[in-house]
Structures are given as C-alpha cells and as structure tokens.
Amino acid sequence: MTDTVRAGRGKFFDLARPSRQHLLGYILIAPAVLMVAAIIVWPLILAIDLSFQQVKIPRLGGASRPFSLNNYTWLFSSEEFWLACWVTFKLVVVVTAGSVAVGLSTALLANNRFKGRTVARLGIALPWAVPEIIAVVIFAWMFDTSFGLFGWLAIQLGFSDQMIPWVSSSTAAFWAVAITMVWKGFPFVSIMCLAGLQSIPSDYYAAAKVDGASVFQRFRWITMPLLMPVLGVTLVLTLLWVFRDFSIIKVLTGGGPLRSTQTLSIMTYDQAFQYHNFGRAAAVGVLTLVICIIASLLMLGRRSKSIY
Amino acid sequence: MNKRVKNLALGAATATVMMMSGLGPAMADTVLKFISWQTDDAGTGEWWHSAIAEFEKQHPGVKIEFTKAERSSYADTMTTLFAANQPPQIVHLASFEFQMFADSGWLEPLDPWLKKDGIDMTGWAGQKTCEWNGETVCIMTNYFGFVMAYNKKMLDAAGIAVPKTYDEFLAAAKATTKDLNGDGIVDQFGTGHETKGGPGQYLTEMLNYIIDAGAYWTDKDGNITIDTPQMVEGLTRWKTVMKSGISPVDMSASDVRKLFADGKMAMRLDGPWLYGTTEKGTAKSDIVYAAPPLTPPLGGSSNVLAMPSDIPDDQKQLVWDFIKLTMTPEFQRSYATMGGNTPPSPKADVSGVEKTIPHFPVLLQTMKAASEKGIDRVPIGLELYYNEFSKMIMEETQRMIIQDLDPAEVAKTMQSKAESIKG
Structure with a gap:
C-alpha cells in the first residue's frame, strides 16, 4: 500500500x-x-x-390475513369503545387538572424561602420517585373496602357510617383511580414548574411591586405568562401519561366495576389478552395513538400563542 | 520475530476460544422449559419438583428449567410466548384457557402418543375436557371437588351446627359475622368470596350457589340456559350473600384464604388447595373440613399438561416422557400424599393418605360427586369465548348488586348477551 x-x-x-x-x-x-x-x-x-387484519392471536412470522376494515367498523359501532373514550377523556381532564393544580401550588410554595424548604422539596418529589406499581399496591391497601385506611378514616371522621366500597362502586372507583394518579403525577408538574419559576427574573416582580401590583396581579401577569412554555409542555406530557397509563388502573380496579374505569389502554389489553382479539386490540391502539397526536398538536399550538 | 510469535500466540488463543465457544452448546445439557404458576405452591409445587428430579434422574443430560409465572398474568405470558414462537416445551395451562391454543393448532395431538404407549385413559377424571375437535390435546392434571372448611371454634361460640343446606349456611354466616371491637368495621366474617381475581374466578365463586339452585350456564348440547327460574334463584342467592355483608368484598383469593386461615372467617368454600394455606394459618387447629352444604359440589377440571406442536421430534419425545411420568400410579399417589390433591387417575392408590391429610376422604367424595354430575366451571359450547362470557356475567351481576336490579331481569339480559357472544 x-x-x-x-x-x-x-x-x-x-x-x-x-x-x-x-x-x-x-x-x-x-x-x-x-x-x-x-x-x-x-x-x-x-x-x-x-x-387491518381479522386475527385472534397472531404469530411472529406467520402468514398475514387479508386486508380488512372490520376491526375499525366494529370499533366505531361498539358501545364499549365510546365508553372507554368517555372514561379516558374524564380521567385525562380530572387527573391533568388535579396534577397541575397540586403541582403548581406546591411549586409556588417550594419556590419561597422558608425553614425546611429542602425537606419540603424532597417530600414533593417523593411520589415521583416511588415505583408506580409499589405506589398502586399501597393505594390498593388504603382503598380496601373491608380494612382500608380511607374507609376507616371516613368512619372515624364521621363522613360515613360504614366502609366505603371504593372498588365496587362505579363513582368511588373512578375517584380512587383519579386520586392515585394525581398523587403519582403531581410531582412531575411541580418539579417542572419549580424550574420554570426559578428562571423568571426577580426584577420583574420588584418592578411590579413598585407599580403597586397585588400578589394575584403579579401571578396573573408575570408568573403565568412566563411559566406557560414550561406549563404547556408539562401539560402535554401529563396528558399523554394519563392516556397511556395502564398499571394504576389495572392493579386498582382492573377497569371495573361496570367498565367505569376502563380507559382505551385497558380496553386494548382486554381485547388482546382477555378476548384474544389482537386485530381489534391493535385497532384500539392505533386510534389511541391518533387521538394522542391530535391532542398533543392542539396543546402545543395553544401553548405557542400563550406566551409573550 | 518476537512480534510474529506474539501474533501466532494471539491467533492460537483466539482460535481456541472460538473452538471452545463453538463446542459449548453441543456439550451442554438439553434444556426443556417448563413454566407454571404452581412452582412454589405448598404441596403441589413440591410434587412438581419431585417429578422433575425423577425425570432428570431417568434422562441424564436433560434438564428441566422450571420457572414461575404469576397466575394473574399467566395466560398473558403464555399467549405472548406462543405468539412469539417461543413456547415452553412443557406446556402447563388452566383447563379453561388451553382451548384457544388448541384451536390455533399450537398443541400436539396426543392420541398417537397414548396409542404408542398403550395408555388407556378410561376413567381418567376430566379427560374429556382435553378433547378438542375430536383430538386429545392435553392430559388432565387435576380434577377437583369443592369442600367446605369451617372454623369450629367460631361456630361453637355462636352455637351453630355445621350447615347442611344453603339456608343453614346463610344463617350460620350471618351469626358469625361480627364487629368485635365496636368500631363500626366488621372484623370477623361468616364466609368469604373472592371478587377481585378476574371474571373467571368471580364466576367460580358464584357457581357454588347457582349449581345448588339447580341452574347452569349451558346444557350438555351447548345451548344457553340462563333465563330459567333456577338461575334466577341462584342469582338471588349470590346477591343476598354479597349484599348482606357476610363476606368481605373486593378481595383476592389469597387474601380471603389468609383471612380464613388466620381465624377471621367462619366458613370457606374452596378447592383442595385451601389446605396449603390453612396449614400455615394461626387458626390451623380450629379448622375442620367437611362436605359443602351446597350440592352438588362445585368442581371440575383445573389444569392440564400439553406440548407444542412445532418443537423438534426429539424434544416431543422428552416432553411426552415427562407427561407420562406424572401419569404413573406412583406419581398419581404422591400427587395426593404430597399435594393433598385428588389424582385424576383411576389407578392411583390413595389408601392411607388420610393419615397425613385427614380430610382427604372428603376431597375424594366431593370430586366423585362433582364428576358424576358432570360439573365443570367451563360451560360446554362457550369454551372459546369463556373470557368474554365470564366478563359479561360478572358485569351483569355487579350491575345487579350495585343498582339493586331484579335477578329475573338480569337473567334475561345475560341470556341475550350470552347468545350474542356465542353467535
């Protein structure tokens, strides 16, 4: 060479x-x-x-079935699908709103200077650090209808004269899932908001104070607009998390009772592994993906208009 | 020169390593994968381990890799493995879930194997369930009858005799349900039913009352028979039990069994496997086993052994050897002595088992009673749709309880929906 x-x-x-x-x-x-x-x-x-195939259980490398729209036809005419959409929508709204409300409040709190702030910040982040399945099992114990802590508390505090059937009442089951998801989801919002709050220059607040702006006015006209880029992304990520979350609902209620907590992700699982309708399960999954993409685009578009 | 020697040495070392790694698989043992939810079950798990040890002794160089998968996700695990073309060589399935695998053609027909070895399956309890499209696709491992275990101390304290009928059972359960410390929370239950273990388990719990009322989901020809006065009575009984607070709600099977074993429940209707839990409970000395007050006793096929249709022939032979080993009279006997289970083989010698498991005669009695009446948890004609069917029944029953609906109307709805599922 x-x-x-x-x-x-x-x-x-x-x-x-x-x-x-x-x-x-x-x-x-x-x-x-x-x-x-x-x-x-x-x-x-x-x-x-x-x-696009009518298939019960697929096999890797197996022959494809003929192209068919039957899964989608079934889906759109299925009461179960629309119920799952409605439950998912309700859960997304409640959990996202709850997580943002608690997360933003705790971030505002942790952004102030006070004794024990480091411990408070650690406490806020703790639920996020706990593995999801462990957190849900603990909540399942607390929501237990026969011996659970929440039922006992309700009796001791006089809210109820008997244990609350958290998992066998449609309304209670929905709220049990929502409360658990908010507990698990708010630290993420809090951490993101805290980072956003710390990037806002303190001069803005000082100037507003000089101009006589009240606490609410400073929050409304300085904090919120400047936090929107962070909050917008956080909102989208939280929304997507609620959309796809499976383990919390599966462990806590399994989607029941009477499908009151059956979201699209639970429906996908049930169709695939309970009824062995993988074709239908794939159709639910694809539609969930499409809905997620549309929701994200709408949220991100909204966010871009919200900042100065 | 030195560099050349170094290169030669390096080349030789590399070649040696490559040769050794190439030889590796050929020298290794043949490994058969065996996945089960019973690996650490008290008694039954030990029986599986003893069968594996004997098989490995008889087949030097062959190892069985015995792995646990949780019962709650077992069907998912097996579905995924079969779908990915990676099924375990020894297939262990519940008797209500093998049908989907058989229907997909993934289970080896066993008739030629049985014929080759001249094995007569006449009288093998529950074996008929293993026939799919006219072929034997599995071997029934366990066929059982439900028994009633009761806490003698609790019944005595309440001045109640051991119940013999549904009405007596209900009265005894009500009398033994108590809030012992007056904090408004029931601490001791009359009986207990699992309602959190999924639709299949929910139906099993309900069936105790439904069969006693003379009802069933289908007839022997597979016709749906839900909208009947007997079924209405059965549903009414279940509604009464679940609404009267005599059973804890939303509990898993293991939690219910633990409550009973620890003396927080007076009576429990369950299969032979309850024994493993009660033996470890704090109320062990107070627990007595008896024939259930609901007749005929609930029972039926429990789990099966099979082999995948597309594994190599030499592996098929090994798997068949293992299945055959578990079917021998010796292992059928130890299935009773070690696991406290009722062996399906008519040739199993179970004499003297009652010395170690005092209630064994009751287990045999209820198994035979259930078998004679042809009782099974999986309704004929709905095998392929069992999950969908059981979920529908569970939901309609929950609706009946939550919304306080008339069982007669619920039976009509169930009938119509079941017919729709069957198509």
Missing part, C-alpha cells in the same frame, strides 16, 4: 473536516436511531398492519 493511497483514504475518512462534520453526527446518532426503529417504529408498523 503506497503512502499516496493511505493519505487519500485518510482524507476521505477525515470526519473533522468542516464539510464532513455532519457525517460524524449521523454516525453517532445511528445506533440510537436504529434502536428506536427496532423497538418503537417496527412494532408500530406491525400494530398498524395487524389492525
């Missing part, structure tokens, strides 16, 4: 050259892209393909 050839090859692979720097970027990102494609995009394509 001559020196000329070596020099030529070295030049070709010289990724430090400004004209080839983008190649280095592509090379570095390639493993991540391939990984994402393998574990997200490929299964997504499979799911979309499956949703």
Whole structure:
C-alpha cells in the first residue's frame, strides 16, 4: 500500500473536516436511531398492519390475513369503545387538572424561602420517585373496602357510617383511580414548574411591586405568562401519561366495576389478552395513538400563542 | 520475530476460544422449559419438583428449567410466548384457557402418543375436557371437588351446627359475622368470596350457589340456559350473600384464604388447595373440613399438561416422557400424599393418605360427586369465548348488586348477551 493511497483514504475518512462534520453526527446518532426503529417504529408498523387484519392471536412470522376494515367498523359501532373514550377523556381532564393544580401550588410554595424548604422539596418529589406499581399496591391497601385506611378514616371522621366500597362502586372507583394518579403525577408538574419559576427574573416582580401590583396581579401577569412554555409542555406530557397509563388502573380496579374505569389502554389489553382479539386490540391502539397526536398538536399550538 | 510469535500466540488463543465457544452448546445439557404458576405452591409445587428430579434422574443430560409465572398474568405470558414462537416445551395451562391454543393448532395431538404407549385413559377424571375437535390435546392434571372448611371454634361460640343446606349456611354466616371491637368495621366474617381475581374466578365463586339452585350456564348440547327460574334463584342467592355483608368484598383469593386461615372467617368454600394455606394459618387447629352444604359440589377440571406442536421430534419425545411420568400410579399417589390433591387417575392408590391429610376422604367424595354430575366451571359450547362470557356475567351481576336490579331481569339480559357472544 503506497503512502499516496493511505493519505487519500485518510482524507476521505477525515470526519473533522468542516464539510464532513455532519457525517460524524449521523454516525453517532445511528445506533440510537436504529434502536428506536427496532423497538418503537417496527412494532408500530406491525400494530398498524395487524389492525387491518381479522386475527385472534397472531404469530411472529406467520402468514398475514387479508386486508380488512372490520376491526375499525366494529370499533366505531361498539358501545364499549365510546365508553372507554368517555372514561379516558374524564380521567385525562380530572387527573391533568388535579396534577397541575397540586403541582403548581406546591411549586409556588417550594419556590419561597422558608425553614425546611429542602425537606419540603424532597417530600414533593417523593411520589415521583416511588415505583408506580409499589405506589398502586399501597393505594390498593388504603382503598380496601373491608380494612382500608380511607374507609376507616371516613368512619372515624364521621363522613360515613360504614366502609366505603371504593372498588365496587362505579363513582368511588373512578375517584380512587383519579386520586392515585394525581398523587403519582403531581410531582412531575411541580418539579417542572419549580424550574420554570426559578428562571423568571426577580426584577420583574420588584418592578411590579413598585407599580403597586397585588400578589394575584403579579401571578396573573408575570408568573403565568412566563411559566406557560414550561406549563404547556408539562401539560402535554401529563396528558399523554394519563392516556397511556395502564398499571394504576389495572392493579386498582382492573377497569371495573361496570367498565367505569376502563380507559382505551385497558380496553386494548382486554381485547388482546382477555378476548384474544389482537386485530381489534391493535385497532384500539392505533386510534389511541391518533387521538394522542391530535391532542398533543392542539396543546402545543395553544401553548405557542400563550406566551409573550 | 518476537512480534510474529506474539501474533501466532494471539491467533492460537483466539482460535481456541472460538473452538471452545463453538463446542459449548453441543456439550451442554438439553434444556426443556417448563413454566407454571404452581412452582412454589405448598404441596403441589413440591410434587412438581419431585417429578422433575425423577425425570432428570431417568434422562441424564436433560434438564428441566422450571420457572414461575404469576397466575394473574399467566395466560398473558403464555399467549405472548406462543405468539412469539417461543413456547415452553412443557406446556402447563388452566383447563379453561388451553382451548384457544388448541384451536390455533399450537398443541400436539396426543392420541398417537397414548396409542404408542398403550395408555388407556378410561376413567381418567376430566379427560374429556382435553378433547378438542375430536383430538386429545392435553392430559388432565387435576380434577377437583369443592369442600367446605369451617372454623369450629367460631361456630361453637355462636352455637351453630355445621350447615347442611344453603339456608343453614346463610344463617350460620350471618351469626358469625361480627364487629368485635365496636368500631363500626366488621372484623370477623361468616364466609368469604373472592371478587377481585378476574371474571373467571368471580364466576367460580358464584357457581357454588347457582349449581345448588339447580341452574347452569349451558346444557350438555351447548345451548344457553340462563333465563330459567333456577338461575334466577341462584342469582338471588349470590346477591343476598354479597349484599348482606357476610363476606368481605373486593378481595383476592389469597387474601380471603389468609383471612380464613388466620381465624377471621367462619366458613370457606374452596378447592383442595385451601389446605396449603390453612396449614400455615394461626387458626390451623380450629379448622375442620367437611362436605359443602351446597350440592352438588362445585368442581371440575383445573389444569392440564400439553406440548407444542412445532418443537423438534426429539424434544416431543422428552416432553411426552415427562407427561407420562406424572401419569404413573406412583406419581398419581404422591400427587395426593404430597399435594393433598385428588389424582385424576383411576389407578392411583390413595389408601392411607388420610393419615397425613385427614380430610382427604372428603376431597375424594366431593370430586366423585362433582364428576358424576358432570360439573365443570367451563360451560360446554362457550369454551372459546369463556373470557368474554365470564366478563359479561360478572358485569351483569355487579350491575345487579350495585343498582339493586331484579335477578329475573338480569337473567334475561345475560341470556341475550350470552347468545350474542356465542353467535
């Protein structure tokens, strides 16, 4: 091998050259892209393909069934699907609103200077750090109809003269799920908001004070607008979390009673693993994805208009 | 020169490593995967381990990898494994879930294997359930009858005799349900039913009362028979039990069994597996087993062994050897002595089992009673739709209890929905 050839090859692979720097970027990102494609995009394509086939249990590498719209036809005419949409919508609204209300309040609190602030911040973040399944099992014990803490408290405080059937009453079950999800979800909102609050220059508040702005006015006209970029993204992420969350509902109520807590994700699971209708399950999954994309776009669009 | 030697040494070392790693799999044991929810069940788990040990002794170089999957997610696990073309070689399934796998053609027909070894399955309890589209696709591992276990101390304290009928059972349960410390929360229940373990388990609990009322979901030809006066009576009984507060609600099976075993429940209707829990409970010495007051006793097929249809022939032979081993009279006997289970084989010698498991004759009696009446949890004609059917029944029953609906109207709704599911 001559020196000329070596020099030529070295030049070709010289990724430090400004004209080839983008190649280095592509090379570095390639493993991540391939990984994402393998574990997200490929299964997504499979799911979309499956949703157009009438298939009970698919088998990897098995022959495809003929193209069919039957899963979607069934879905749109199914009472169960629309009920699941309604339950999901209710849960998204209640849990997102609850998480934002508690999360923003605690962030505002933790943003002030007071004794024990570090401990308070740790306390706020704690539910987020607890693994979801452990948190849900603890809540399941607390919501237990026969011996649970919440039922006992209700009796001791005089709110009820008997234990509350948290899991066998449609209304109570919905609120049991919502309370657990808010508890698990508010720390994320709180942490994000706290980061957002700390990025607001204190000069703005000082100037507003000089102008005689009240606490509420400062919150309304300084804090909220400047927090909106953070809050908008947080809102979208929380909304998507509620949409896709499965374990809290599955462990706490299993979607019941009377499907009062059956969201689209629980319905997807039931169709696939309970009824062995993987085609229908894939159709529910694909529609959930579409709804999530539309909701995210709407939320992000709204956020962009909300900032100064 | 030195560099050349180094290179040669490096090359030789690499070649050795490559050769050894290539030889590795050939030298390794043959491993059969066996997934079960019973790996650590008291008694039954030990029986499986003893069968595996014996099999491995008889087949040097063959190992069985015995792995646990939780019962609550067992069907999901098996569905995923079969769908991914990675089924375990030894397939262990509940008798109400193998049908979907058999219907997909994923289970090996066992008739040729039985014929080859001249095994006669006549009289094997519950074996008929293993026939799918005219072929034997599994071997029934367990066929059971429900028994009633009661806490003698509690019944005596309440001055109640052991109940023999539904009415007596209800009266005894009401008399033993108590708020012992007066805090407004019931601490001691008359009986207990699992209502949190999913639709299949919910139906099993209900069936005790429904069968006693003379009703069932389908007839022997698979016709839906829900809208009947007997079913209305059965549903009324279940509603009464669940609304009268004599049973804790929203509890899993293990929690209910634990409550009973620890002396917080007076009576429990359950299968042979309750024994494992009561033996570990604090009220062990107060617990007595008897024939259930609801007749015929609920019972039926429990779990099956099968093999996948698309594994290599040499593995099929090994799996069949394992299944065959569990069917031998010796292992059928130890199924009773170790696990306290009723063996399905008519050739099993169960004499003397009552010395270690005093209530064993009751187990045998209820198993035979259930078998003679052809009782099973999975209704004929609805095997493929059992999950959907059981969920529908559970939901309509919950609606009846929550909204205080008339059982007669509920039976009509169930009939119509069941016919729609069956198609």
